[in-house]
Amino acid sequence: MTAKGKTAIITGSTSGIGLGIAEALAGAGADVVLNSFTERDEDHALAASLAEKHGRHGGTVRYIRADMSKPDDCRALIDRAGACDILVNNAGIQHVAPIDEFPVAKWDAIVAVNMSSAFHTTAAALPMMRRAGWGRVINVASAHGMRASPYKAAYVAAKHGLVGMTKVVALETAQEPITVNAICPGYVLTPLVEAQIPDTMKEYGLSREEVVRDVLLKRQPSGEFATVEQIGGIALFLCSGVAAQITGAAISVDGGWTAL
Numbered sequence: 001m002t003a004k005g006k007t008a009i010i011t012g013s014t015s016g017i018g019l020g021i022a023e024a025l026a027g028a029g030a031d032v033v034l035n036s037f038t039e040r041d042e043d044h045a046l047a048a049s050l051a052e053k054h055g056r057h058g059g060t061v062r063y064i065r066a067d068m069s070k071p072d073d074c075r076a077l078i079d080r081a082g083a084c085d086i087l088v089n090n091a092g093i094q095h096v097a098p099i100d101e102f103p104v105a106k107w108d109a110i111v112a113v114n115m116s117s118a119f120h121t122t123a124a125a126l127p128m129m130r131r132a133g134w135g136r137v138i139n140v141a142s143a144h145g146m147r148a149s150p151y152k153a154a155y156v157a158a159k160h161g162l163v164g165m166t167k168v169v170a171l172e173t174a175q176e177p178i179t180v181n182a183i184c185p186g187y188v189l190t191p192l193v194e195a196q197i198p199d200t201m202k203e204y205g206l207s208r209e210e211v212v213r214d215v216l217l218k219r220q221p222s223g224e225f226a227t228v229e230q231i232g233g234i235a236l237f238l239c240s241g242v243a244a245q246i247t248g249a250a251i252s253v254d255g256g257w258t259a260l
């Protein structure tokens with residue numbers, strides 16, 4: 001069994017890791033649904049460009065707008081796609097502040113997008129997977145689903161919650177041809193991480209290189225970022241037949257961070 005001919009919905013997939021996973025699945029011949037909360041010409045153009053790039057592998061690529069902070073949108077995304085064999089819960093946002101200064105609206109948004117969205121999409125997608133007789137749920141959590149950092153209360157809480165929910169749904173589907181796993185990246189140089197660099201430079205009076213080496217990659221023993229291509233490859237592996245007995249796992253892709 002492979003991703004070929006399967007419908008794959010990847011939330012938050014117009015950039016970064018989600019787009020990397022979409023590229024990997026489209027390259028394997030899946031019918032890919034890209035998603036974000038915007039409805040711009042660029043979003044549909046991105047889908048068209050992926051379709052052109054990977055069309056020879058037999059799959060299609062569509063873009064469906066849905067705001068993953070809204071429960072109804074999460075469920076409507078799955079309904080509108082019409083099928084869901086592979087669900088990748090990837091949409092995620094970040095905000096950094098001490099807990100006593102953490103804006104309530106930011107807490108609510110991070111918990112909604114990074115954790116609760118996966119509850120809603122999974123609940124909507126599982127009946128489709130059961131009818132199809134096959135399914136894969138891949139939750140993009142984080143090393144922060146297993147370890148903490150100061151000032152990231154909402155993100156760390158949401159990612160720990162996502163890893164916990166991964167295990168629960170894996171147990172609920174254990175005797176079915178459905179697997180449910182989390183991928184836990186360390187730092188990957190995407191727009192989400194890029195956005196943290198200028199503030200950190202200002203706060204500590206560091207250069208960009210110093211922030212990357214001494215702040216971001218300080219936790220990553222390999223001293224290197226993970227790449228979106230590596231995360232895409234692992235998602236594809238989880239869709240393959242040899243991964244059929246991997247369920248309820250939290251797979252670290254963090255250059256040794258969580259070995260510390």
Ligand code: NAD
Pocket residue numbers: 011012013014015016017018035036037066067068069090091092093113114140141142143184185186187188189190191192193
């Ligand atoms: P990114 O900012 O490049 O991409 C995030 C995507 O989510 C974008 O397509 C954005 O449009 C979309 N998105 C944001 N809010 C949304 C909403 N309300 N509804 C729908 N889509 C929404 O970020 P990334 O680094 O690629 O992160 C992707 C996932 O990987 C996140 O869950 C993040 O927590 C996780 N992650 C990232 C890193 C890293 O170092 N980059 C490490 C560990 C985990």
